[in-house]
Amino acid sequence: MSRATGVLDGPAVAAWAREGVRSLGAVRRALDRVNVFPVPDADTGTNMYLTFLDGARGLPDDEGGDAGAGQMLVRLARGALVGARGNSGVILSEYLRGLAVALAAHPTVAAPALADGLASAARTARRAVARPVGGTILTAADAAARAAADALMDEDADGTAGPDTSRGAAGAVRVVAAARDGALAAALRSRGELDVLARADVLDAGALGLTVLLDALRAAVGGTLADGPDGPEGPQGQGAAAVAPPAGVSEVLAIMSTTDPAPDARPTPADTAAPPGGTRSGPDDGGGAFEVMFVVDATSAPADGARAAAVDAVPDLAVRLRAGLGEVGDSVVVVGGELTAEADTAPPPAVERGAHGGAHGALWQAHVHTDDPVAAVAVGRSALADVPGAALRQVRVRHLVRHDGPAPEVEADPSAGAVAAPTGEPPGAPVGVVAVTTAPGLVADLARADAVVLLREPGAETDVPALHRAVVDAGRRHVLVLPGDALDPATVGTLRDAVREDGVEQLDVLDAPTDLHVVAALAASQLVEAAGPGRVASARAATTHVRVARAAVPGVWTTAHGALPDAVSQALAGVLAGPAEVLTVLADNDVDPGLLEAVAARAAEHGAEPVLLRSGRTGAGVTFGAEPPADAGPDRTETTR
Structure with a gap:
C-alpha cells in the first residue's frame, strides 16, 4: 500500500517513525566508523538510532488512530527526549522537540508550516548546545531549513502553488526533499569546516544521520514507502529481510564508502586536548573522561501555587544547567522543556518505558563530558532547587573509550530488524x-x-x-x-x-x-x-562470598572518644568473624576520618587488607564488606545496625 497526501498527517508521522528506525538501523555501523567528533568513540550512529527508536516506541500501536500530526510529533519527541543517548542523540531529540513544538497544534501539516517547523527544529537544536561549532549536525539542520524555505519560495514563484495552503499536492514533498538535499550538501562540506574531520578524511556522522532521517520523512510524506510481506517495517523488525534499503540510505552508504578513515588518520585524545595555557580549539571536543547524562523530570510538579513557581522556573533551568555543566566539563548539551498541553492531552505510551509524566509536565535531558561525574550530578541536583516537585532521573555514567582506529566492522543481520544490540557479534x-x-x-x-x-x-x-x-x-x-x-x-x-x-x-x-x-x-x-x-x-x-554489614555512626563521635561506637564495632566484628582477605569500607561524607583509621587498624589485626571508599552521600553511615580468600567457601551475611 502507498499513500500520497502531500501533507504530513498522523499516519505519515507513524510511517516516518518506522522508516527512520529502519534507515538509521541500516547506516548505524557505518556512521559509527566515521565518528571522530566530539569524541572518537564510534557511537554516533548507534546513539542516533537508539534515540529515534525510543521516540518511535512512544507512538501508539494503532498509528495514532485519530491523532493528528502535531500530537504524534509530540509523542515522538517526548520518547526521544527521555531515551536520548550521547551527544548526537541528545541534539537529535531537541531537533524533534523543536519540530513538535512548532507543529503541535496542526492535525495536518502543509508545506508552509512544515518549512517553518524545520526552521524551528534547527534553531531549537542549536540553542541547546553550549558552544555550537560548524561542520556538524547543527550546520546540516540549518542548511536543511534554508533549503526548505527556498523550495517554498520557488514554488510560489513558478506558479505551482495551489489555491489553498497546501501549496499543491506535492508541496510538502518538495519542501522535505529540498531539506534533505540541503542537509546532504552540508554534510559533504563538513570536512572543510571542521579540522578534525579533515585530518581523519571523513564527513560528519551526525550530519549524515540527519540526512538519512530527512530522506525517511520525504518518503513518508510522499507515500513512497515499500511494504514488507507483513506490513510496513516497524520497530520490531517484521518483514525486514524482504524490504530493500531506501534509496537515500544507499546513497549515503555509497558516499561513506569512499571516506572510511584510515587507522592512522583518526584523531586521538591529544588532537582535542587544550594547548598549554590555552583552551581547546573546539567547543564540543569531549576532553572529559566520562560521559554523564541525566533527566530532570518536572512532570510531577504540584497543581497549586507551587506549580506556578515551577512553571516560572522552567525558562531558566536549561540556562542554569548549561552554565553549571560548562564549569565542570565540555560537550555540554541541555535539551527539553515543556511540550504544549494542547497537543499532548494524554500520557503517551512511552510512559511504560520511563517517559515520566503526561500532559502538563516538563522534561530536560542533560549531557556533559567531564573528569568529575560527581560534580556534574551535583549541578543537576542544584538546578532542582527552584523547581518544586522536580526530580533527577536516569543518571547514567559511562567511561569514554576512544578508538585509535576505525570502529570494528560488524556485519548487519537483515533478519534482526530494529534491534538495539550489535548484530553479527563475533564469538x-x-x-x-x-x-x-x-x-x-x-x-x-x-x-x-x-x-x-x-x-x-x-x-x-x-x-x-x-x-x-x-x-x-x-x-x-x-x-x-x-x-x-x-x-x-x-x-x-x-x-x-x-x-x-x-x-x-x-x-x-x-x-x-x-x-x-x-x-x-x-x-x-x-x-x-x-x-x-x-x-x-x-x-x-x-x-x-562477601559478608556485608551497615551501621550508623553517632553524630557526636570523634577520635577523642577512643573506642569505636557500639553499632560500628558490632557490625565490624560480624563481617570479620570469618576468614577475610579484603575489607572494603564505604563511608558517607560525615564519617570522621579517625573512625576509618581505627577500622583499618582493626582489619589489619584480622589479616584483612582495608580498602577505604567514600560514598559521596551526605550522612554518617558506614558499610563493611569482607571478602574471604579465594579458596574459602560461601559465608554470606547482610546486617544493618
Missing part, C-alpha cells in the same frame, strides 16, 4: 556490564571498570525502564547486571523479555543488593577474561 565477544549504585563516589571507578553505571537515589525503587536502557547501552548480546537492589523474579523476567526484543540474547541479573556487593562483583569480574561465562561466574561467586 567470544566481551560480556557487557551494568552497575547500579546509590553512592556517587563510586560511579567513576565503576565506569572505569567498563560498566554502564546507573546512579539511584538511596531508598528509591529501581527505575526498570532506565535499567532497560542501560542494558541496551552496554552494546552487547550478553549483559551482566549488578542491580544494587533486591529485584523480584517477576521484574527480572520482564526485563529479560524486554531486552531480548532489543537483541540482548543473554541477561544475567545477579543477587547484588547493596553497593558493596556491586563493588565486589565488578572487581572480581575484572580478574578474568571479559568474554564468556568466566566473567559472570567470577562476579556471582563474589556476591555469594
Whole structure:
C-alpha cells in the first residue's frame, strides 16, 4: 500500500517513525566508523538510532488512530527526549522537540508550516548546545531549513502553488526533499569546516544521520514507502529481510564508502586536548573522561501555587544547567522543556518505558563530558532547587573509550530488524556490564571498570525502564547486571523479555543488593577474561562470598572518644568473624576520618587488607564488606545496625 497526501498527517508521522528506525538501523555501523567528533568513540550512529527508536516506541500501536500530526510529533519527541543517548542523540531529540513544538497544534501539516517547523527544529537544536561549532549536525539542520524555505519560495514563484495552503499536492514533498538535499550538501562540506574531520578524511556522522532521517520523512510524506510481506517495517523488525534499503540510505552508504578513515588518520585524545595555557580549539571536543547524562523530570510538579513557581522556573533551568555543566566539563548539551498541553492531552505510551509524566509536565535531558561525574550530578541536583516537585532521573555514567582506529566492522543481520544490540557479534565477544549504585563516589571507578553505571537515589525503587536502557547501552548480546537492589523474579523476567526484543540474547541479573556487593562483583569480574561465562561466574561467586554489614555512626563521635561506637564495632566484628582477605569500607561524607583509621587498624589485626571508599552521600553511615580468600567457601551475611 502507498499513500500520497502531500501533507504530513498522523499516519505519515507513524510511517516516518518506522522508516527512520529502519534507515538509521541500516547506516548505524557505518556512521559509527566515521565518528571522530566530539569524541572518537564510534557511537554516533548507534546513539542516533537508539534515540529515534525510543521516540518511535512512544507512538501508539494503532498509528495514532485519530491523532493528528502535531500530537504524534509530540509523542515522538517526548520518547526521544527521555531515551536520548550521547551527544548526537541528545541534539537529535531537541531537533524533534523543536519540530513538535512548532507543529503541535496542526492535525495536518502543509508545506508552509512544515518549512517553518524545520526552521524551528534547527534553531531549537542549536540553542541547546553550549558552544555550537560548524561542520556538524547543527550546520546540516540549518542548511536543511534554508533549503526548505527556498523550495517554498520557488514554488510560489513558478506558479505551482495551489489555491489553498497546501501549496499543491506535492508541496510538502518538495519542501522535505529540498531539506534533505540541503542537509546532504552540508554534510559533504563538513570536512572543510571542521579540522578534525579533515585530518581523519571523513564527513560528519551526525550530519549524515540527519540526512538519512530527512530522506525517511520525504518518503513518508510522499507515500513512497515499500511494504514488507507483513506490513510496513516497524520497530520490531517484521518483514525486514524482504524490504530493500531506501534509496537515500544507499546513497549515503555509497558516499561513506569512499571516506572510511584510515587507522592512522583518526584523531586521538591529544588532537582535542587544550594547548598549554590555552583552551581547546573546539567547543564540543569531549576532553572529559566520562560521559554523564541525566533527566530532570518536572512532570510531577504540584497543581497549586507551587506549580506556578515551577512553571516560572522552567525558562531558566536549561540556562542554569548549561552554565553549571560548562564549569565542570565540555560537550555540554541541555535539551527539553515543556511540550504544549494542547497537543499532548494524554500520557503517551512511552510512559511504560520511563517517559515520566503526561500532559502538563516538563522534561530536560542533560549531557556533559567531564573528569568529575560527581560534580556534574551535583549541578543537576542544584538546578532542582527552584523547581518544586522536580526530580533527577536516569543518571547514567559511562567511561569514554576512544578508538585509535576505525570502529570494528560488524556485519548487519537483515533478519534482526530494529534491534538495539550489535548484530553479527563475533564469538567470544566481551560480556557487557551494568552497575547500579546509590553512592556517587563510586560511579567513576565503576565506569572505569567498563560498566554502564546507573546512579539511584538511596531508598528509591529501581527505575526498570532506565535499567532497560542501560542494558541496551552496554552494546552487547550478553549483559551482566549488578542491580544494587533486591529485584523480584517477576521484574527480572520482564526485563529479560524486554531486552531480548532489543537483541540482548543473554541477561544475567545477579543477587547484588547493596553497593558493596556491586563493588565486589565488578572487581572480581575484572580478574578474568571479559568474554564468556568466566566473567559472570567470577562476579556471582563474589556476591555469594562477601559478608556485608551497615551501621550508623553517632553524630557526636570523634577520635577523642577512643573506642569505636557500639553499632560500628558490632557490625565490624560480624563481617570479620570469618576468614577475610579484603575489607572494603564505604563511608558517607560525615564519617570522621579517625573512625576509618581505627577500622583499618582493626582489619589489619584480622589479616584483612582495608580498602577505604567514600560514598559521596551526605550522612554518617558506614558499610563493611569482607571478602574471604579465594579458596574459602560461601559465608554470606547482610546486617544493618
